[in-house]
Amino acid sequence: MATRLPSDEQPDRLREVLTRNTILVEVLERAAGLRLPDWYLTAGCVFQTVWNVVTGRPPTAGIKDYDLFYFDGGDLSWEAEDAVIRAGREVFAGLPAEVEIRNEARVHLWYEDRFGVPCAPYDCTEAAIDSFAATTCCVGVRLEPGGQWRVYAPHGLSDVFGLVVRPNPVLAPRAVYEAKTARWRAQWPGLTVLPWPSEAATTLGS
Numbered sequence: 716m717a718t719r720l721p722s723d724e725q726p727d728r729l730r731e732v733l734t735r736n737t738i739l740v741e742v743l744e745r746a747a748g749l750r751l752p753d754w755y756l757t758a759g760c761v762f763q764t765v766w767n768v769v770t771g772r773p774p775t776a777g778i779k780d781y782d783l784f785y786f787d788g789g790d791l792s793w794e795a796e797d798a799v800i801r802a803g804r805e806v807f808a809g810l811p812a813e814v815e816i817r818n819e820a821r822v823h824l825w826y827e828d829r830f831g832v833p834c835a836p837y838d839c840t841e842a843a844i845d846s847f848a849a850t851t852c853c854v855g856v857r858l859e860p861g862g863q864w865r866v867y868a869p870h871g872l873s874d875v876f877g878l879v880v881r882p883n884p885v886l887a888p889r890a891v892y893e894a895k896t897a898r899w900r901a902q903w904p905g906l907t908v909l910p911w912p913s914e915a916a917t918t919l920g921s
Contacts, residue, residue, distance in 0.1 A: 725872040729765070730864050733856065736764040736774035738812050742781045745806050746814075747858040751785035751799065753840040755855030755867060758782040762851055762875050766903050769876060777902040780813040784855070786840040788820040796821060819843035832888055841867055848887035848895060851880045880908045 734740055743756055760781040767776050783803070787795065796818040807814045819840050826834035837843045844855050850870040857865050874881055880899065882892050889911045896908045 722871055722873075725876075726864075726866040726868070728876070729854075729856075729866060729868075729872055732765050732768045733761065735768055736760075736778075738775055738778075738810060739764055739781065741810060742783070742807065742812070742814055743856065743858050745810075746783055749799075749803065749806055751783075751787075753786040755784050755840055755844065755857050756781060757784055757844055757855035758847065758852055761854045761856060763899075763903075765875050766878060766906070769878060770903060770905055775812075778812070780815050783814055783816045784819050784840045784843055785816070786819050786837070786843075788838075791818075791821050791824065793821075830888060830891060832886065834886060841869075845869055846883070846886040848883060848892040849880050850883045851875055853883065878903070878906050880906055882909060882911045884912055 739756070739760055742760075746754060746756060760778050763778050764774050766772075767774050767778075785799070787799075796816075799818065800816050803814060803816045819837050819842075822843060823834045823836045826832070834846075837846075840855070844853050844867060847853050851874045853868065853870050854872070854875060855867040859865050868875075870881075870883075873879075880896055884892075892911055896906075900906050900908055
């Protein structure tokens with residue numbers, strides 16, 4: 716079981732599992748060609764591929780889109796981000812999946828309007844991954860020059876392989892976590908979803 720592997724062996728197991736999702740591998744390879752700064756493929760396409768493999772489903776089942784994050788703090792205009800998005804449409808054309816590209820240096824400009832809470836500016840893509848609503852979501856992968864995989868998993872991978880969803884109350888509000896976990900549990904009923912901490916517990920833990 717991957718949940719019992721030593722932490723230094725888990726990234727290799729993750730790579731082995733993710734390569735079963737041929738769409739994800741193709742997105743990684745094409746994304747590398749875009750040469751975006753500090754980029755990662757992250758969020759649902761990563762941890763949900765693991766859930767699918769662990770539960771015996773097709774590797775791509777239930778994956779809504781493929782999130783490609785990058786970080787360009789030199790130009791925070793929508794026009795610059797949109798140019799990257801349009802370039803991505805050409806690069807990913809023909810894939811049977813949607814690839815959603817976002818410049819994480821711009822998130823603070825729109826996050827509060829969308830989710831109702833302010834977001835401090837990130838200083839890197841890893842910081843954006845750190846702020847997902849569940850620690851289980853905090854995984855990113857990319858291809859380095861030469862084809863080596865880089866895995867970013869600040870909370871480790873045991874929960875991902877163990878089908879445990881753990882809240883990460885650092886930015887996203889409780890309603891976002893509960894909406895996401897309800898949707899995930901409908902698709903993967905074997906998940907163990909841990910409750911959002913009470914306000915008192917969050918205060919004590921801060």
